Amino acid sequence: MYLKRKIDDYLIKWKQNDERLPLIIKGARQIGKTESINNFAKSNYNNVVYINFVLEPKYKVILGDGYDVESIIKNITLLSPEKKFIAYETLMIFDEIQDYPDIATSLKAFKIDGRFDVICSGSLLGVNYKKIHSNSVGYKTDYEMFSMDFEEFLWAKGYGSDVIEDIFNHMKELKSFSETQLTVFKKTFLDYCILGGMPAVVKRYIKTNSFSDTLDIQNQIRLDYEEDIRKYAEGLDQTKIVSVYRNVPAQLAKENKKFQYSMISKNARGREYTGCIDWLKDAGVVSICYCLNYPELPLKGNYDETKFKLYYPDTGLLISTMDEEAQDDLRANKNLGIYKGALYENFVAEAFIKQGLGLYYYKKDNSTLEEDFLARTKNCLVPIEVKSNNNSSKSLRQLIKNKSYSDIQFGIKLADSNIGYSDNVYTFPYFCAFMIKRYLSDFSS
Known part of the structure; x- marks a missing residue:
């Protein structure tokens, strides 16, 4: 089950921009960064190269010969010959870059090279940026992501954009909500x-139509933060x-x-x-x-x-x-x-x-x-x-x-x-x- 997120539209607009820069998506863990990126990649690219520096620590050597694109691709293919790099058709995803923050330094080279789109993702980036030698200022775009907001929760519940617009129009026109509207929205709120808006929690709620097991998931997330x-x-x-x-x-x-x-x-x-x-x-x-x-x-x-x-x-x-x-x-x-x-x-x-x-x-x-x-x-x-x-x-x-x-x-x-x-x-x-x-x-x- 994929839950629609606001970043979905942002990513599509990013791809439509001919002058797009390599993108870094940052935010706390378990807010849905990787899932949203992969959902976007699947629908918009013929070829995707995905690297997760936490699950696949072997890739933490790919900058060993320098930050240029050719050296990075050479080292990736040495480690994983099955990975293909098709010019102008490939999205490279560097995930969990908090474990290898220097990869962000290579984004300037990827932008100048221009053959591959790049999206980086990770948690604790506000902390780990301080470790990066040079964070490619002017050659990257940063996007801060959060857990689902109330609008995204309404989408998950099946409400469309017409309902969102109706709420806004009530505010704009100072028009009172009906008793039914007030009751439904207050309960949903x-x-x-x-x-909360953690996707794993919301998915469990949507799937079971109850709060069953949601507290256990929340407690585990807090333990993971610690x-x-x-x-x-x-x-x-x-x-x-x-x-x-x-x-x-x-x-x-x-x-x-x-x-x-x-x-x-x-x-x-x-x-x-x-x-x-x-x-x-x-x-x-x-x-x-x-x-x-x-x-x-x-x-x-x-x-x-x-x-x-x-x-x-x-x-x-x-x-x-x-x-x-x-x-x-x-x-x-x-x-x-x-x-x-x-x-x-x-x-x-x-x-x-x-x-x-x-x-x-x-x-x-x-x-x-x-x-x-x-x-x-x-x-x-x-x-x-x-x-x-x-x-x-x-x-x-x-x-x-x-x-x-x-x-x-x-x-x-x-x-x-x-x-x-x-x-x-x-x-x-x-x-x-x-x-x-x-x-x-x-x-x-």
Whole structure:
């Protein structure tokens, strides 16, 4: 079973571009990179040469005679004479390049040569790029991939593009969803929150039409992430990196979600863990949301690097960290309990990252004003509040009304409610979070 992904269209457009560069697809492990690449290759090329540097370590010598194309092909065919290289008809796939990152240095030569298309793939590339002698700047294209977003989950459930467009049109026209629509989308969204977007998890759910065995798959993925830390985190305290990764759920469960090192260890200091958090971010297994110094544009450069929140880029993996009783309650009764606010906030952070939006929040030092997320249109700063209920949004309205915050003209509330508008606050159901970037772009135009 192949699940349609957004990268499918990207790869087709990439091939249609006569000036295409060698492509590097990066992202955390088990998000579907290899499957998507192979599905694309099968449908679009007469000849495919596939090399996996983890499963086939013998290929880690193919650069021994240099980075030029002829030397690389000669060494590959020496190791595997059955591999054929047909000019202008061949796609070369270098997979798991985190185990042989120097291969990226050869991409300049492949581009200049021009006879073969090349796609590289791997996890932990943010980390392992630092090992590459020269990463072919200007001669490659990078594509960051994530686990499935809510739109892709809807596709997996059988919903077409017409349904996606209908959701967007409701937002654009401020048209309330019908009771049937609201019920169906809320249930589907909650299922997605529990499952997350890991293809193996979603496939099991689609195949069985239940949550059966999905938790076991999620737990194994988290264990695999920790195994990667022990395998690839060189020059850092691996135990501390694992501690940070495991501590994210507990940090989100507290009322003040700002990451606090003291929750990991009583005497912990930020300088001891900064490299660990950067490593996890580069590996794609946590997302960092920075606190703005002041709610104004621009966003980049206007934040405090010492104040941040950490999220999991896949809410399903966050939920899988809960204790057994909470898991049973959540899957059987859809009862989010004390984690409700944290889970929805994590989902919104996940949705933003997958849309290419940066993660920023704001909190006054005296705690009198706090906003979960901030995004932007072309000219406006947009505060976005995530409510675990449908209560009023005091901070949101305060930011909009205060003339000191001249970049803010309106806000968005994501809540357990229908679509609405009042006092320059646009209210949308949680499941609309995957449309926020498109909505803001349309708002600007």
